[in-house]
Amino acid sequence: MFAINPQTAEIYVSSGSEFDRESKDQYSFTITATDRDGGIGSFTGTASITIIIDDINDNAPIIHSTQDHIDLYENVTRGHLITTLSATDADEGANAEIVYSLEDDDGLFLFNIHPTTGELKVTSGHLDRETTETYELTIFARDRGSPSKTGTQSMTITILDCNDNAPIFSQNVYKFSVREDVGVGTTIATISATDGDVTKQNSDVRYTIVNGRGTFYVDSITGAVVVNNTLDYEEGQTYFEFEVEAEDTGNPVLTGKRSILQINVLDANDNRPIISVNQNYSLLTTAPKGSIVTVVQASDLDSGDNGKVTFAIDPPQDSSSLMKKRASSN
Numbered sequence: 001m002f003a004i005n006p007q008t009a010e011i012y013v014s015s016g017s018e019f020d021r022e023s024k025d026q027y028s029f030t031i032t033a034t035d036r037d038g039g040i041g042s043f044t045g046t047a048s049i050t051i052i053i054d055d056i057n058d059n060a061p062i063i064h065s066t067q068d069h070i071d072l073y074e075n076v077t078r079g080h081l082i083t084t085l086s087a088t089d090a091d092e093g094a095n096a097e098i099v100y101s102l103e104d105d106d107g108l109f110l111f112n113i114h115p116t117t118g119e120l121k122v123t124s125g126h127l128d129r130e131t132t133e134t135y136e137l138t139i140f141a142r143d144r145g146s147p148s149k150t151g152t153q154s155m156t157i158t159i160l161d162c163n164d165n166a167p168i169f170s171q172n173v174y175k176f177s178v179r180e181d182v183g184v185g186t187t188i189a190t191i192s193a194t195d196g197d198v199t200k201q202n203s204d205v206r207y208t209i210v211n212g213r214g215t216f217y218v219d220s221i222t223g224a225v226v227v228n229n230t231l232d233y234e235e236g237q238t239y240f241e242f243e244v245e246a247e248d249t250g251n252p253v254l255t256g257k258r259s260i261l262q263i264n265v266l267d268a269n270d271n272r273p274i275i276s277v278n279q280n281y282s283l284l285t286t287a288p289k290g291s292i293v294t295v296v297q298a299s300d301l302d303s304g305d306n307g308k309v310t311f312a313i314d315p316p317q318d319s320s321s322l323m324k325k326r327a328s329s330n
Contacts, residue, residue, distance in 0.1 A: 001027060002051065009033075011049070021053040022090045057095040057145025061087040063153040070155065074129040075162040076122055082111070085118040087141035087151055095145035103138040111137060111157070129161045130196050163250025165196035167205045169259040174244075176225065176261075180233040181268035187224040188216075188263070193246035193256060202250035209261070210243040216263065218244060225261065233267045234301045240265070269306040273298045 001017045004010065011031075028050040036042035064086050072082060089096040102113045102120070112123045120139075134156055141151040169191065176189040195203040207218045215229045215237070231237050240263040247255040276297040283293055300307040 002029065004031065019053050021055050021092075022059065024053070026050055026052045055092045055095055057091055057143060057147070057149060059090040059095075060149035061089040061098050061141035061143055061151040063087045063139060063141050063151050065153060068153065068155055069158065071158050071160050072122075072127070073160045073162055074127045075164060076125070076127065078122060078125040080122040082120045082122065082157070085113070085120060085139055085141075085153070087118070089143050089149075091143065091145065095143055097144040099142050099144065101140045101142070103140065104135070110135065113139065127159055129159045129198060130165065132159065134158050161197055161199045161202055163197055163202040163248060163252065163254055165202070165248075166254035167193040167195045167246035167248055167256040169193045169244075169246060169256065171259060173260045173262060175264070177264040177266055178227070178231070179266045179268045180231040180237070181270055182227055182231065184227050184230060186227045187219075188227060189225045191218065191223045191225065191244060191259065191261065193223070193259075195248050197248070197250065202248055204249045205246050206249065208245050208247075210245050210258065215240060216242070216261075218261075225263075231265055233265050233303070234271065238265050239263070267303045267306055269302055271301040271306075273300040273309045 001014055001019075002011055003014045005012070009031075028048065031047045031049055033045045033047075034042055035044075065083070067083055070082060072080075085100065087098050087100070089098060099115045100113045100118045101115065102111065104111060110122065110124045110127065111120060113120045118141075137155045137157065139153045139155060141153075142148050143150075170193065171191075174189065174191050178188045182188065191207065193205050193207070195205055197203040205223075206220045207223045208220060209216070209218050213228055215227070215231065217226055217228045218224070219226060240261075242261045243258045244261045245255060245258050247253050276299075277294070281293050283291070296311060298309045298311070300309050
């Protein structure tokens with residue numbers, strides 16, 4: 001590695017020698033000086049020399065981390081410690097002093113890393129899985145050498161869903177109409193609500209009528225509004241109003257704002273007219289054509305057109321048949 005000029009005593013680096021302080025940081029050897037060209041009667045002197053190899057900044061920091069993918073729940077608070085990174089530099093002194101930094105490829109500055117400890121933390125409490133699922137970070141470890149050298153590591157942070165959204169009904173008020181003669185078990189309508197969370201557990205919705213089952217019920221899974229009891233418009237069952245509720249299946253369970261379910265019952269023609277009339281009436285034989293014998297009274301419990309009554313003689317009889325009946329009675 002080294003040589004000495006025998007006349008000038010200059011110690012120099014041998015041709016082709018290469019030094020690596022990190023492999024060997026010093027060299028020790030003995031120098032011999034001889035008088036009289038080493039002939040008869042000459043004397044020899046010796047000295048020990050140690051050459052120390054000075055460091056240059058020829059090594060970049062190495063980040064020692066096996067985690068390049070970290071899962072993080074969206075409800076973590078500001079200052080939450082995600083992980084601590086560690087880096088080493090084979091150089092020494094300022095060349096081995098490390099400063100950490102990061103580059104947020106999304107530009108949102110939701111995370112930071114302490115420059116000396118390497119602690120990676122959440123800087124904002126506004127992580128939202130429903131908005132952004134993953135963040136790509138680049139961690140830098142720079143030494144203080146001149147010029148400095150840098151080691152890097154890529155890291156993916158995946159945001160995990162928490163149950164932070166309650167179901168929301170598609171309408172504040174649902175209005176439906178149904179005929180009174182609809183069968184029990186018939187689905188007359190469907191209500192619906194959505195949940196902004198992304199996992200099935202946190203976004204599945206369950207429906208209920210707040211005051212329980214009665215004339216109608218709501219299927220807890222599908223939101224179908226189903227007839228539970230027979231309807232009778234004539235008994236005053238013309239209008240129903242309920243509060244309906246939607247909750248998710250997350251932990252904890254979240255319940256959204258209630259909606260109103262309004263159901264109008266429509267009349268069906270399910271009642272016969274009732275006639276009020278005497279069975280027998282007297283009529284003079286001299287009564288002229290068009291004479292009023294009596295006025296028949298009839299009523300129908302149904303409403304609207306279903307309750308309007310028209311009259312007819314069944315079977316219809318003409319005047320000749322009536323005369324025959326009169327003659328036979330004499």
